[in-house]
Amino acid sequence: KYNLFHRQFGLFLSKCKILTKQSCRQVSHEQKQQIKKVIPFLDMINTRRDQARKSILVQVQSTESFKELHSYCNSLGTVNQTFHYTTGAEQMNFIIIEFTRESNVTSVINNSLHLNKDQGFPVHSNFLWFKASNRKSRLKLHNCQLNKENGNKIPTSSEIREFLQTKNDISEQIEGLYNLTKLNEVATRLRFLTTRQIELSVAGMFPHAIAYPFGSSVNGFGKMGCDLDIVFQLTSECLAKEDSRLVFHCKAINSYERSVTQRHMEVMGDLLQLFLPGCTQIRKILQARVPIIKYYQQFTDVECDLSMSNMSGVFMSDLLYVFGLIDSRVRPLVFVVRKWAQEVGITNNSPGRWLSNFSLTLLVLAFLQKIGTSPLVLPSINTILKQSGTGYNSVSENESSFIQNIALSQYRSSNTDSLEKLLKQFFNFYSSFDFTTKAINLNEAITITKPEYNALYIVNPLERGLNVSKNVSQEELEKFKYELRNASWSLESQEKENSNWGILDILQTKKKVATNYFNFPKQERLMEVSKLFDEEKEKKSNYSKTSSENA
Ligand code: GTP
Ligand code: MG
Secondary structure: OHHHHHHHHHHHHHHHHHHHHHHHHHHHHHHHHHHOOOOOHHHHHHHHHHHHHOEEEEEEOOHHHHHHHHHHHHHHOOEEEEEEEEEOOOOEEEEEEEEOOHHHHHHHHHOOOOOOHHHOOOOOOOEEEOOOOOOOOOOOOOOOOOOOOOOOOOOOHHHHHHHHHOOOOHHHHHHHHHHHHEOOHHHHHHHHHHHHHHHHHOOOOOOOOEEEEEHHHOOOOOEOOOOEEEEEEOOOOOOOOOOOOOOOOOOOOOOOHHHHHHHHHHHHHHHHHHOOOOEEEEEEEOOOOOOEEEEEEOOOOEEEEEEOOOOHHHHHHHHHHHHHHHOOOHHHHHHHHHHHHHHHOOOOOOOOOOOOHHHHHHHHHHHHOOOOOOOOOOOOHHHHHHHHOOOOOOOOOOHHHOOOOOOHHHHOOOOOOOHHHHHHHHHHHHHOOOOOOEEEEOOOOEEEEOOOOOOOOEEOOOOOOOEOOOOOOHHHHHHHHHHHHHHHHHHHOOOOOOOOOOHHHHOOHHHHHHHHHHOOOHHHHHHHHHHHHHHHHHHHHHHHHHHHHHO
């Protein structure tokens, strides 16, 4: 009797253990969704801009100067937070100082000096350096600590590899890659300080001008070291009441909008070049569809693309940001796909006839909508806009275009697939996707027949008559498909004992491809590509025939 009881009790206990484990797993997935505080995109942007307005960037000789600097700044205002990082080949030391009030920054700037004319043009800005004191400092330790780690450090490839090797499974690796490489607090603050510098440069004439960061720096898909896309709007809401009797004198605008923008961009380019500290390598690309100025801000270590045309990039970032909030698997999955694409050479930092990171992100999101997974992980864009009461019929230029009401509970998916499963499904899904006749439409979460022949067709969610991936050539699409199959095959046929297990294998595919593909003699390689090309040409001509017959 005792033995029977003992065995049954043991059985009962182990069942309890299994149930507890299961419920813990479920709770943790659901809790992840619930605990996350939902901050709408515009609120996040405004909070960050507010931090930047209250902050200055100070170059110091070494972290030893921190106590003195802290004490000096505290004599001019109240220091709230500090962050340290180093940059450049000489490992210049910088400290971000955030005060409690914006007026403290004004006070600091008013109390700062220009050494002499030889030191450069006497510009006032939020970027400063701390002069060493002649007197020996007798400062006692304040109640302040500086993290002496470089807060803006980009993990190296070998650090990433070593980190991923310690993980237990592919899902953990994907999550780990995301956590290790995503933009951190310091890098985010540096991007907002960089946009603040642009606003301050014209603050005298345009006190309400706003430089909005957009793209991966703010949409939740940014990794350490990513570029900063900025759209600079000179005009913004006037605070005065309509019945004000005094009206500003202004210069007339008498050319086409595009040429006005180009002229303004030219002036901004000159301002950056001549006056703004830290702005280097300025390149004006004014004839492009969207005129931009590229530059490198060496103090914040950020590559910037400055534009002055419309806000569609910002609204697009808002949409992507919301997609990332809806399900905690979205961002890690996009990260691993983007990293894979970079490693195998499907994407490239410079724009061209290859896939952009933006198009690739949309492909992942479309896959997570109805078209790739069952049950769906993400809703359609139309559903999000309808349920949040946002009208995106056309891109408008006011704040009502931002998504404000995000009730995440409405979108909770019953799909509980692991990240590993989703990644494998992603590769399989697009390996056999009919790119020849189908276009991807995220607004309705469906595939549609291509309205016109481009190798890859992704309907622009904000301007639906346009194709986001019009730039992608047939050859690059073939490369993409080839790599999809390669990655799918790698993940399915892995041996656990291999040190390059899991995503490590597909993240070094360059080497693998080298054995599979690029190491072929050139002639064979060309034959392989031209075979794929011929197949695709045939499909294309069949497609044109059927569409003209249908027409
Ligand atoms: P990385 O800079 O590569 O990290 O990613 P990103 O998302 O910032 O891409 P990129 O800098 O190329 O573009 C910045 C933003 O501009 C994107 O996130 C989109 O919001 C927008 N964008 C880029 N390409 C297009 C396009 O072809 N059409 C539209 N409508 N928007 C685009
Ligand atoms: Mg970008």
